Amino acid sequence: xxxxxxxPQALSIQEGENATMNCSYKTSINNLQWYRQNSGRGLxxxxxxxxxxxxxxxxxLRVTLDTSKKSSSLLxxxxxxxxxxSYFCATVSSGAGSYQLTFGKGTxxxxxx
Amino acid sequence: DADVTQTPRNRITKTGKRIxxxxxxxxxxxxxxxxxxxxxxxxQLIYYxxxxxxINKGEISDGYSVSRQAQAKxxxxxxxxxxxxxxxxxxxxxxxxxxxxxxxxxxLLVL
Numbered sequence: 733x734x735x736x737x738x739x740p741q742a743l744s745i746q747e748g749e750n751a752t753m754n755c756s757y758k759t760s761i762n763n764l765q766w767y768r769q770n771s772g773r774g775l776x777x778x779x780x781x782x783x784x785x786x787x788x789x790x791x792x793l794r795v796t797l798d799t800s801k802k803s804s805s806l807l808x809x810x811x812x813x814x815x816x817x818s819y820f821c822a823t824v825s826s827g828a829g830s831y832q833l834t835f836g837k838g839t840x841x842x843x844x845x
Numbered sequence: 846d847a848d849v850t851q852t853p854r855n856r857i858t859k860t861g862k863r864i865x866x867x868x869x870x871x872x873x874x875x876x877x878x879x880x881x882x883x884x885x886x887x888x889q890l891i892y893y894x895x896x897x898x899x900i901n902k903g904e905i906s907d908g909y910s911v912s913r914q915a916q917a918k919x920x921x922x923x924x925x926x927x928x929x930x931x932x933x934x935x936x937x938x939x940x941x942x943x944x945x946x947x948x949x950x951x952x953l954l955v956l
Binding site: 745765767773774775777778780820822833834835836837838 | 850878885886887888889890892903933935937939943944945946947948949950952
């Protein structure tokens with residue numbers, strides 16, 4: 733089962749615009765992570781936000797977390813063609829013995845030059 | 846050199862054949878994972894291991910087996926491959942509850 737559900741499934745924007753992707757999840761989490769995948773390649777970690785954090789920044793990336801709504805968003809500012817990829821959220825459940833990342837199906841972002 | 850390597854990168858096999866996918870890591874992590882990705886979908890966990898003596902089933906372990914030969918090595922076997930096991934397979938490592946580091950993937954086609 734996949735806990736994280738990204739929205740939208742696909743997003744197409746012009747270079748220079750901002751891209752916002754959303755993720756909803758179902759159970760309590762220890763942390764939530766965003767990953768990027770270029771076509772057919774391995775996933776690359778972008779950012780991790782813990783359950784007691786509300787916002788985190790890394791370069792042109794901004795992630796927010798609302799645990800009351802069980803949702804997160806990833807904002808990419810001033811997008812570039814090289815940002816074209818699929819973006820996945822993944823959650824680590826809270827509680828003793830939690831072990832795995834549960835991935836959503838991803839948002840496919842296309843940045844048009 | 847890459848932290849997580851997978852061999853082979855591409856494999857074509859026939860129904861009923863046994864194949865092994867290998868994964869090595871230089872991150873020094875105890876935790877290793879095998880995932881499967883089907884087109885347009887997220888990753889599904891097949892097996893995971895917290896250390897050399899620990900093996901656990903994930904969401905979709907049927908038809909697969911694993912071996913943790915050493916801290917740095919974790920292999921995935923398909924005992925008798927079938928066409929619906931055609932997919933992209935990823936190995937990953939992590940520290941507890943932390944970031945996962947993925948290999949480049951193995952593209953498997955079962956005819």
